[in-house]
Amino acid sequence: MFLRIDKLQIELPWPDGADPAAAGAVQELMGGKFGEMSTLMNCTYQSFNMRGKSKVRPYYDLIANIAAEEMGHIELVANTINLLLDRTIVEADGLSADGAAPLNAGGSTGNPDHFLNFALGTIPGDAGGHHWSGDYVFNSGNLKLDLLHNFFLESNARMGKIRVYEMTDNPVAREMIGYLIVRGGVHQEAYAKALSDLSGVDVTKLLPVPEIDSTKFPHARKYIRAGFPQDHVQLQPGRLQTDLRDLERSAGRHRRGARGPGRPARGR
Ligand code: MN3
Numbered sequence: 001m002f003l004r005i006d007k008l009q010i011e012l013p014w015p016d017g018a019d020p021a022a023a024g025a026v027q028e029l030m031g032g033k034f035g036e037m038s039t040l041m042n043c044t045y046q047s048f049n050m051r052g053k054s055k056v057r058p059y060y061d062l063i064a065n066i067a068a069e070e071m072g073h074i075e076l077v078a079n080t081i082n083l084l085l086d087r088t089i090v091e092a093d094g095l096s097a098d099g100a101a102p103l104n105a106g107g108s109t110g111n112p113d114h115f116l117n118f119a120l121g122t123i124p125g126d127a128g129g130h131h132w133s134g135d136y137v138f139n140s141g142n143l144k145l146d147l148l149h150n151f152f153l154e155s156n157a158r159m160g161k162i163r164v165y166e167m168t169d170n171p172v173a174r175e176m177i178g179y180l181i182v183r184g185g186v187h188q189e190a191y192a193k194a195l196s197d198l199s200g201v202d203v204t205k206l207l208p209v210p211e212i213d214s215t216k217f218p219h220a221r222k223y224i225r226a227g228f229p230q231d232h233v234q235l236q237p238g239r240l241q242t243d244l245r246d247l248e249r250s251a252g253r254h255r256r257g258a259r260g261p262g263r264p265a266r267g268r
Helices: 020-031 036-049 053-085 143-167 171-199 218-225 243-256
Strands: none
Touching: 020 036, 020 053, 020 143, 020 171, 036 053, 036 143, 036 171, 053 143, 053 171, 143 171, 171 218
């Protein structure tokens, strides 16, 4: 069951004007192969399909909690794209006074589908115009393999965020991306720690991937300073639970339990 809170995870600045080109680039972070729809759906299906949840609880909790947070991420990306598109229309029927096309009068280099089929709204697709696909979901049923995939997915997602940040200087887009760089980095680190716990191999030594520290991005810095890397993932009414610390604590209990590390849950 999901609890809905009627607010975005962060406040987005009000844009000075339309920026359909930025909206087009940000689409990659929504419906790209490594976008938020993919992180959401990977974690959702992996957690829904997991058997013996109580036996693998720290890992089940990690994946299920990240799934819930990712729902808020697609909401945030959608709101960003919509803000970037809001003022792309010139109020006119047919032609505007100066003869320009009223839809996308600014001469957009963005995604035509924003205007043609989505009413200045977010598309469940990527920056190249491909629609998101369930083929992007990976759920092997082997815990170690699924966590490896999720680490790979978050690493590619971080690459995408960094590249879109470097493609646009739009303050609305960068505000959102700065936040997601921080939160995606937390997920990436959480999967690395889970894999380290399962395997004994220190996967955290691979970090950061790509090799750019999040503090290099001015819009990420304020969220790092505000403690977002330490926070949660599990949003509960009235409090934020620290996932990374929980994972470390409960993974210790898991290791001492009847089932050995790395063993998939019953029936998998
Ligand atoms: Mn995310």
